[in-house]
Amino acid sequence: MQLADEDTLRLNVLATTALAIRIDEKTMCVEALTEHQTHRIELKPTGHPDRYLRAVRENLSVLALGTPGGYPVFIRRWTRTGALETERLAGLLRLGEAEAVVAVAASPNLDDELARRAWWCLPTAEVARLMLSHPDVANGSIGPELSQFLLDHLPFEDTSRSIIDTVKLLLCSRLLNEEESGRLRARAENHVACMVGFLSAGPNYLCATQAASRFDTESGNDALMEQLLQHAGSPQGQTFLRCAQQALEKAIDMDTVVDTLNALGDYGKPLRGETVLPRSAQDLLQIVESLTNSSGTALDSDEVAANQSAKNPDRQSALITLSLCGEPLVAPFFAKSDAVGSLMRKKLEPVLEPVFAALETLMKQN
Structure with a gap:
């Protein structure tokens, strides 16, 4: 024409x-x-x-x-x-x-x-999310405007995927003030997808900044297992584990399940090394047993830390279990089922049983 x-x-x-x-x-x-x-x-x-x-x-x-x-x-x-x-x-x-x-x-x-x-x-939420994921953009002049738009638009998001990604981006961009972070944290208490967004961002964001030190497994690698055990028992670690448990108990669809498992896997990722993630509960238990028996001082080259870790074999196994969590664990289930809500959670119980057991172990009082 x-x-x-x-x-x-x-x-x-x-x-x-x-x-x-x-x-x-x-x-x-x-x-x-x-x-x-x-x-x-x-x-x-x-x-x-x-x-x-x-x-x-x-x-x-x-x-x-x-x-x-x-x-x-x-x-x-x-x-x-x-x-x-x-x-x-x-x-x-x-x-x-x-x-x-x-x-x-x-x-x-x-x-x-x-x-x-x-x-x-x-000016759409999709474009804002894509651009805010770039550090140069998040730290540039347009970053605060994108962040504010996503925060204002969050109540209107209607899919778990978009909510999880939005919350994670808002937190990791560090463009929210304390009041905005607090409101987002309060919303997460009653909204599972929002909670999973916090979990995906990492343990550092679930507690008020002044109430918790930053979690970092890159430092102190000579006592990695002991460092993770100490963090898991700290208020910040306990909050992270409790929220992960609640997210799995209230998961509404595949995205909320998979992203929670990925967050748990990232939490203990240094412990698993190059191990291939399991695709069933049985494989998970077998790999945990193998890694627990062979870990010894491999994860804690510091002798004092290794001896301290050895005093908590159950908690050590629980941490290794979480480190092996990820999408592969539930991929076979979701490849054959499109169940959501309570039906999905019921069918996933046998697969997630070792994960819940590990969370319970780590949340017990030392």
């Missing part, structure tokens, strides 16, 4: 100065972001609106990228992994195509300025 001569001329002028372009399909308007202001033109369709908009995007594609045909939205899944070429990211923001904006947001080469333009083009 041919564009009206007036629209062709105005689009050509608009594209020469535009940093980003978006299209309002309802009002049939094209808006452009420039260095100092925004410009808006009303289209004069000469045919069916959908076909006319397609022609507009094809025209913008030629002007921005030098290629006809518009943005290839059929490669949506690929571009959202960040696998798109990044040489012409700025040009993608001048196509007036939502999927092109998402591709830019997912690019590993995204910077603060491109993020600002992408946010002007498509």
